[in-house]
Amino acid sequence: MTKLVKNRVLKHLNYLKSFGYEYHEHLDFFSTNIKNVKLPNNxxxxxxxxxxxxxxxxxKCRKNVLFGYGNINSDLMFIGDEPSNSEDELGLHYVGKSGELLIKMIENxxxxxxxxxxFTTLVKCKSLNGLNNTIVDTCHDYLLKQIELIKPKLIVALGEKTYSYLLKNSDNFSQIRGKELVFNTIPLITTYSPTFLLRNPSFKKDAYYDMLKIKNYMESLN
Incomplete structure (x- = not known):
């Protein structure tokens, strides 16, 4: 069954459900049994x-799934909040203006x-109306497994949403960015997301210094 057919079936089933049709006993997709399904070790x-x-x-609304991109043996892992519109449209990471800016931050x-x-994101599909914790929670086990398999020596959390969710912390982001933190025993440094920097270019200088700290940290590992 193709993705197009699956989406059409889902749309039709949701349409019938709006009239009161029931197809099976309610399934709790967020139950412990579902979330603790053993995930692949590859x-x-x-x-x-x-x-x-x-x-x-x-x-139901995604065009593409954006799982991750890059060197699976890398010591450095970037985590954003969600794929961009361009990434969802093309099924590729690092596309669109935010992707181009992130490339410059990494390469320059x-x-x-x-x-x-x-590079990966909290969720692997683009949202229509922004993220909420329920959606992110559903995808969280995938992210944790990615981190377990990649085994990074440093995580870079891009943006306040990513930082707040991973560390369950509501501290002032502008004060905490650039500092060495810890997520699940792994060092973590957070900086502004490319999307934020496109809207607020005056913060690019701060992001530049954060990236220098990331560079210094990675060089200290060698």
């Missing part, structure tokens, strides 16, 4: 699982290519 197989995920509402400051690092 990054490629995990990607296949994510590509066939229909556990949340984003599966860290002096590595986007293929040298690993």
């Amino acid at each position: 990054i490629s197989d995990l990607g296949v699982s994510v590509n066939h995920c229909y556990l949340c509402e984003l599966s 400051v860290l002096n590595v290519t986007k293929e040298d690092v690993y």
